[in-house]
Amino acid sequence: MTETMTVQDRVIEIIAEQALLEPSDVTLDSTPESLGIDSLGLVESIFAIEEAFDISIPFNANDPSESDFDISSVASIIAGIETLMKEQGS
């Protein structure tokens, strides 16, 4: 991750790539569904985020709502990542 890129920019870039959209089309209140990301796409996005930030995200694809990690919107995903980065010392 480059110094100049914020967590938010990087997450939006990853999600946009997964949704085959431009980063400008992804807003903080976008949801995975509104961006057309299906369950496999979501799992792949989580993987890309883990790789990008070197963190481990507690996400179970069997029941995403039961996970500690809130994926309901782009904003909640970013907030979750920032918390995990602090906890996991990245």
Next chain:
Amino acid sequence: MKRVVITGAGTINPLGDSVPATLEAMREGRCGITDLAFRDVERLAIGIGGQIKGYDPDTHFNRQQLSLYDRFTQFTLLAAREALADSGLEFTGELADRSGVVLGNSGGGLLTQDENYRAVYEEGKNRVHPFVVPKLMNNAAASHVSMEFNLRGPSFTVSTACASSNHAMGQAFQMIRTGMCTAMITGGSESMLCFGGVKAWEGLRVMSKDACRPFSATRNGMVQGEGAGVFVFEEYEHARARGATILCEVLGFAMTSDAADIVMPSKQGAARAISGALKDARVNRERVGYINAHGTGTAANDKTECAAVADVFGQHANDLMMSSTKSMHGHLIGGTGAVELLACIMALRDGVIAPTIGYEEPDPECALDVVPNAAREAEVDVVLSNAFAFGGLNAVLAMGRA
């Protein structure tokens, strides 16, 4: 009993990325075996193979598809696209429900396994891409073909090592012949050319370091290849009604088990499969003009295969031709019978018999006409395709002119 014909063919293999390119190479007796090129190849004792060179997946598939398609799936889809376009068939409604995919394959997504084992064992990574499992499973190719072409009938993968494709095509043939299906996409693919894949084969000490020379007294082992061959098998009346071009007819199929040894071939097992296919096809042995041999270039296979053919055909063994195209494209393991079926179609349709290249010196134990080094023009009526797998599983197909 329905008649079964082949109405489409497609391939990508070391000889070419289409059926016309492959047949041209076979006619010219070209060799597709070259120096292997992949990571850590210098740590292998075997440095040659029928590797597909100059292939760029990005020109055929998008990033999302490539995250799900191992190389063996990519090859299968490319071959299937050519075969389906060739056949002119589109699968909708009842035809889609009565048509499926049976493909042969042995190693599955071996490159995907190799890459990811390397990441977790050698590089110490603790995370792998989420699609490793759907990418490496042996049925991935068959499933992606069913999805791309809307084939909603029986679909599965057959895994019988070197006989996988012949078993798969035999199964497809029987499913149409018995009236269970109208059309089947069938054949096989393989992609095992990576460090772990070739290293495992090295262990058996049956690989040649310089060339695949089937039936030659100087032969010193097999050479691995990669690629796919895919065909459209179709019920004859259905094909005729729509005015399809018929490449050839599938006349019969037989399979046997040696029930003897996990690697050594058996003359009896092979002979029973060959005579079984003739009986199933209801053709006299004298009508067989060409056999596409299993012909691996190992000491054991080639002499056993020749002895089996001599047993089944008697005096006629001296009049028929038998060649091994593995000398040109290598041994595609689970995909080999499919690519070799192209040589059978060329024999029936074009009257050209593909050669056994690299032939240097006669072996008294392989004293048949193996069409050495140069293709030959000959009209043939009925042809056979042999496949004799590790594990003693034999599968022989009989084809006739359209």
